[in-house]
């Protein structure tokens with residue numbers, strides 16, 4: 001695996017710092033230590049950052065590739081709640097699902113990211129998949145079969161933010177490709193809900209401004225952030241300064257063949273593909289979403 005060529009003609013060793021993140025040898029002691037730390041942090045915090053995975057000399061290319069596709073983002077302003085569920089007037093007034101948040105989505109769908117871009121090569125690479133699976137304590141992780149949602153570039157323009165929410169998908173890996181000058185911090189509340197424990201009061205408290213459960217992760221270009229966004233409420237604070245914030249979001253599932261629902265696909269991307277019409281749900285529990 002180590003010397004193979006990923007999309008775009010670069011070898012994986014030229015892109016990924018394989019001295020710090022050996023992708024070939026599961027018995028490598030450096031790799032074993034990295035995975036042990038990531039597992040401990042994911043268990044305790046629901047998030048971990050693998051620092052400097054992408055070599056410094058490739059980060060300019062990552063940023064430039066993101067800049068080149070950012071204008072292809074589907075942008076839509078929607079009133080949402082943290083669960084992305086439809087309004088439900090039967091819920092009690094203090095339920096967090098009753099709190100409307102304005103969200104400006106701008107995602108570039110996978111089919112609008114050229115096959116030669118570095119993030120396409122990283123998303124599918126068997127060594128990256130194996131590393132991600134090991135950190136999440138899974139036998140394997142599968143790229144989504146969804147032609148749009150598997151790999152996206154999330155664009156947060158100056159002045160915009162990404163309000164508090166839970167993800168539908170359990171396994172998210174993100175890679176900041178363009179850092180804003182200021183703001184745009186990633187905040188999250190580890191384990192604020194769990195299968196069988198929705199914890200609406202705790203979620204509502206955060207929406208009302210409680211800071212006790214809130215942690216901040218400092219993301220830097222080149223780092224891989226691994227995150228359980230289905231159980232941790234999270235947001236991106238307003239981006240300050242003249243530059244947008246770009247993150248590549250690599251979505252995986254523990255099952256093959258996962259495709260988003262037609263309704264959610266239309267909401268995020270403004271269109272659907274025939275692949276979305278016979279869908280497999282990504283939910284693995286009965287939590288709201």
Ligand SMILES: O=C(O)CCC(=O)C(=O)O
Pocket residue numbers: 154162167174186234236247249
């Ligand atoms: O851009 C980020 O860091 C997080 C984005 C996010 O939470 C999402 O796309 O669901």
Ligand SMILES: [Fe+2]
Pocket residue numbers: 165166167229234
């Ligand atoms: Fe999210």
